[in-house]
Amino acid sequence: MFPLERHKKILELLTIRKVLKITELTEELNISVDTLRRDLNTLTKQGRIEKIYGGVKLVESRFGESSMDERMVSQLEEKDRIARKSSEFIHDGDCIYIDSGSTTYQIAKYVKHKKKLTVVTNSLPVAIELMDSDVELIMIGGKIRREEQSVVAYEYIFNFHELNVLKAFICCSGITIEKGISDYNLEEAITRKKMIELSKEVFVMADSTKFGKDVTISIASLDKIDTIVTDANVNASLIPKFKKTSTTLVIADE
Template sequence: MTLAPRQQQLLDRIHETGYASIDELAQAFAVTPQTIRRDINQLAELGLVRRTHGGAASEGSSTRNTAYSMRAEQMREEKQRIAEAVAAAIPDHASLFINIGTTTEAIARALLNHRGLKVITNNLHVAATLAGKDDFEVLVAGGMVRSDGGVVGQAAVDFIQQFKVDFALVGISGIDEDGSLLDFDFQEVRVSQTIIDNARQVFLAVDSSKFGRNAVVRLGSLSLVDRVFTDHAPPAAIAQQLQQQKIRLDIV
């Protein structure tokens, strides 16, 4: 099928950025949001994009994540709202795990007004953000350093297993409709599983573009999580999983 010129341009833009909201697309193409929604629906029916709440995402690959620089720019406002809500739920003088991800990096920035936190992380960006606070204690897992600042490998797993903390603040690359938590790097997943296993409460911070997103490595199920923070109500199948598991949902 041959796409209309605007639809092809819209598709190119979504593929270039990985995600685009309806509002930004409407502004970029000088049309109404309703027109953009119709275009997105047609592209989704052709399997060219994936509909999300408030926008569209590139179908991409289930085996390879979007580049870090691109992920850092996607859903910035939504991630900021999520980060502020997560930070508000963390008391002063708490102990925390924080894993890899641009959303958890936003959470680290939102935690800077707290006092007396002890943070164990495998994310060098998180460590760099929090290390300047005199009353924070920041511990970094050893292991292989990825280009996005994530630290993975058996050494990271062994390091994290030494601790039992109050809260794990975790991100994820995708949530399947059956409630599976999905990511791209099996080594990263092993570290995140260890983080979850050694925390008294697990907070999952996930923007709505991750609902229904495919990734090849299964971390576990939503049943591992105590509380989910997101920017939009999840699809019905995921919402049902949350309700069945009695997981608190915070929409910000």
């Protein structure tokens, strides 16, 4: 298991069990105490965990966006259904963009069997998930955001316009009819705006908790979004409202 994979596993376990002893982690991960200490030191320096007597716990988010690691293990059933439904729009031979995010990450496992598929991504977990598949993988270049396990790209570093992306699968933190989609982080928003601009078809993958929120940074109005895929818990009153827009709302049932 690579260090990044171990870090992800540690954070997943802590999100579920809140506090873990050193002995529990070494047994769960099947690694030595020395290796675990190196991993814990890294996560502590990143501000993700806090060492306590005999063990570790997560550093709690105090405001704004919850951490990537918290989101990776929250509402997994809904996110999995959204990903499975979204994968139906992906066909052999497509060139797609998969955004960084806990919901878009779930789609990676559903596209591994596609033939002649090209995936462009800024998500390190997506890249790791697809590494051993036959998918042609393109990682965009830029600055790594450790807390989001993503790469935020800049025009002067990565030539976006060389990409010929057919479909983009985008994450967001907020969706409203009036303002469209929004996010908490400016750098992530810039990358998403660029991919929306370049892609021929734009899909937003968002669980129902994102609706009715207009957060810090605007990404795009609804007229730039072709389809939003969400779960069955979405407020029923929103469905007729979306029918009056150019954006198709798709509900991922069980």
